[in-house]
């Protein structure tokens with residue numbers, strides 16, 4: 001990295017990005033951009049420090065989280081749903097959580113990013129500097145675009161979902177290999193509009209739309225069949241951490257566990 005730009009507004013950041021294109025990268029927390037794992041090379045770093053909101057605000061419409069809000073801020077704020085805090089805590093080092101921003105987490109679009117499945121399962125929309133109307137986070141992740149994220153928004157109706165997160169990692173300090181989140185409204189132990197998201201099995205975190213529609217309006221009667229359905233839907237690759245068949249099996253188990261917990265949370269409502 002040869003040049004470090006400190007724009008004074010998101011608009012100025014976009015102008016610099018436009019000018020240097022693939023030679024430039026936004027930097028918010030810097031935990032990924034500055035890590036040894038980061039193999040891409042850039043000559044221009046564009047700092048987002050101080051120019052994007054880091055505010056968390058809850059209104060009657062929903063919960064809005066500024067892109068520069070850190071994982072530790074999310075954990076500390078009483079307005080934030082527990083399932084989001086649980087996801088943030090999966091990054092075990094507090095030092096790292098003090099740096100990692102939600103904008104950087106979404107922008108890095110890592111398949112196994114710990115918070116992405118929960119954001120997907122809560123129907124989160126994101127505002128971009130180029131499109132402030134708000135687009136579903138699922139569209140953004142699948143597009144693989146590098147647009148500037150300004151904020152994430154969870155509508156108040158979605159905050160009423162019962163939502164659970166499950167993960168697999170080899171040790172308590174390891175990065176997660178797989179992360180599953182499920183959410184649903186629950187009526188008499190039946191799913192209503194369930195959402196299932198899974199990270200670590202494809203290039204980006206994904207929703208399992210087909211399985212969601214099979215479960216809608218049903219009880220969770222057979223977790224074995226859910227496990228098999230998930231395993232046959234996803235296409236993970238072998239990695240040094242675990243084999244593809246093992247990932248498929250684990251993905252099924254984690255999704256079934258998350259769904260089961262979601263129904264339990266819904267109780268007899």
Ligand SMILES: Cc1cc2nc3c(=O)[nH]c(=O)nc-3n(C[C@H](O)[C@H](O)[C@H](O)COP(=O)(O)OP(=O)(O)OC[C@H]3O[C@@H](n4cnc5c(N)ncnc54)[C@H](O)[C@@H]3O)c2cc1C
Nearest residue numbers: 026028029030031032033101103104105107108113114149
């Ligand atoms: C020791 C260590 C352990 C970690 N463990 C985990 C773990 O267990 N699980 C996990 O999920 N992550 C882990 N990570 C953190 C990983 O780097 C982050 O998940 C996080 O996504 C990066 O956030 P950041 O704010 O630091 O982003 P940066 O490093 O600043 O940026 C990351 C990417 O996002 C882009 N970007 C930044 N801000 C924005 C924005 N507002 N809009 C659009 N694009 C943007 C950047 O251009 C860059 O491409 C770990 C990191 C370290 C160093």
